[in-house]
Amino acid sequence: xxxxxxxxxxxxxxxxxxxxxxxxxxxxxxxxxxxxxxxxxxxxxxxxxxxxxxxxxxxxxxxxxxxxxxxxxxxxxxxxxxxxxxxxxxxxxxxxxxxxxxxxxxxxxxxxxxxxxxxxxxxxxxxxxxxxxxxxxxxxxxxxxxxxxxxxxxxxxxxxxxxxxxxxxxxxxxxxxxxxxxxxxxxxxxxxxxxxxxxxxxxxxxxxxxxxxxxxxxxxxxxxxxxxxxxxxxxxxxxxxxxxxxxxxxxxxxxxxxxxxxxxxxxxxxx
DNA sequence: AGCACTGTTTACAT
DNA sequence: TATGTAAACAGTGC
Numbered sequence: 001x002x003x004x005x006x007x008x009x010x011x012x013x014x015x016x017x018x019x020x021x022x023x024x025x026x027x028x029x030x031x032x033x034x035x036x037x038x039x040x041x042x043x044x045x046x047x048x049x050x051x052x053x054x055x056x057x058x059x060x061x062x063x064x065x066x067x068x069x070x071x072x073x074x075x076x077x078x079x080x081x082x083x084x085x086x087x088x089x090x091x092x093x094x095x096x097x098x099x100x101x102x103x104x105x106x107x108x109x110x111x112x113x114x115x116x117x118x119x120x121x122x123x124x125x126x127x128x129x130x131x132x133x134x135x136x137x138x139x140x141x142x143x144x145x146x147x148x149x150x151x152x153x154x155x156x157x158x159x160x161x162x163x164x165x166x167x168x169x170x171x172x173x174x175x176x177x178x179x180x181x182x183x184x185x186x187x188x189x190x191x192x193x194x195x196x197x198x199x200x201x202x203x204x205x206x207x208x209x210x211x212x213x214x215x216x217x218x219x220x221x222x223x224x225x226x227x228x229x230x231x232x233x234x235x236x237x238x239x240x241x242x243x244x245x246x247x248x249x250x251x252x253x254x255x256x257x258x259x260x261x262x263x264x265x266x267x268x269x270x271x
Numbered sequence: 272a273g274c275a276c277t278g279t280t281t282a283c284a285t
Numbered sequence: 286t287a288t289g290t291a292a293a294c295a296g297t298g299c
Contacts, residue, residue, distance in 0.1 A: 003278055032293080058279080074279045076295085091295085110294045112279065128280090156288070165280085172278050222277070222297095241278095260290080262276075 002073040004137065004170030005213035007058050009230060010079060015053040017081045022049045022099035030093035035116040044117045045069060057135050057169030059128065068123055070116045077113035080105040133167045136206045148199035152192045159187035160259040170210060174219055177241040177264050179205045186270045187263050212237065240264040
């Protein structure tokens with residue numbers, strides 16, 4: 001489910017429930033989701049208190065009184081905070097047992113999500129955040145020229161370059177289509193043919209689209225419920241992704257494949 | 272029945 | 286180094 005706005009929505013919801021609670025135990029049912037040795041992961045987290053919830057790009061960060069739990073939801077990861085064990089099911093792979101009797105259930109049908117414990121000093125100096133690009137929402141002053149320089153070094157389609165989290169982070173398959181439509185740029189245009197003015201537009205529209213989507217608690221399409229059953233509202237603002245007709249010119253929206261990802265664009269409006 | 276598709280990322284071959 | 290493809294996995298729809 002998650003691109004930046006959906007992860008931020010999860011962060012905001014979890015923050016309200018989890019801050020101040022201690023993690024008494026962790027039930028790990030599918031060990032491949034944990035990037036650490038299981039004992040190292042457990043030993044460093046059990047007994048710690050959750051002090052805040054952070055995010056960078058699509059990475060969710062549980063800040064502890066000592067260290068952090070990095071969580072990436074990948075395609076379908078979802079968290080449920082509850083004291084009702086009837087929500088437990090075969091797709092729940094990790095359960096955090098909390099000091100107030102509630103539990104935090106991690107559900108992930110495809111088992112693509114990942115968890116890792118990080119010491120504070122290694123959070124941004126080791127993978128996966130070591131080479132992370134600029135977060136368009138969190139970064140106060142964005143160096144547009146630096147981003148432009150990175151974009152034009154690539155020859156891949158601009159869509160593929162924008163999905164590369166080492167340049168700008170947070171955009172995924174839905175929002176990148178929207179950003180390119182609003183910027184009037186074809187998704188298959190080679191990145192080295194993007195002008196500095198167009199790179200600037202891409203950045204501005206990324207901020208605009210992601211901010212609006214956060215405000216609306218993300219996008220809910222294809223019967224995906226947003227995590228925690230929270231329904232998003234941005235699907236009502238989509239211009240091209242999963243659409244048939246261009247909202248600007250009424251042309252047929254084309255669907256093609258770029259880098260293996262389903263891609264929607266208007267041939268008439270984007271060049 | 273079988274194949275294509277799915278809001279992600281990474282390992283590997285070329 | 287850069288790029289394309291497959292893989293991690295499970296479900297849905299045609």
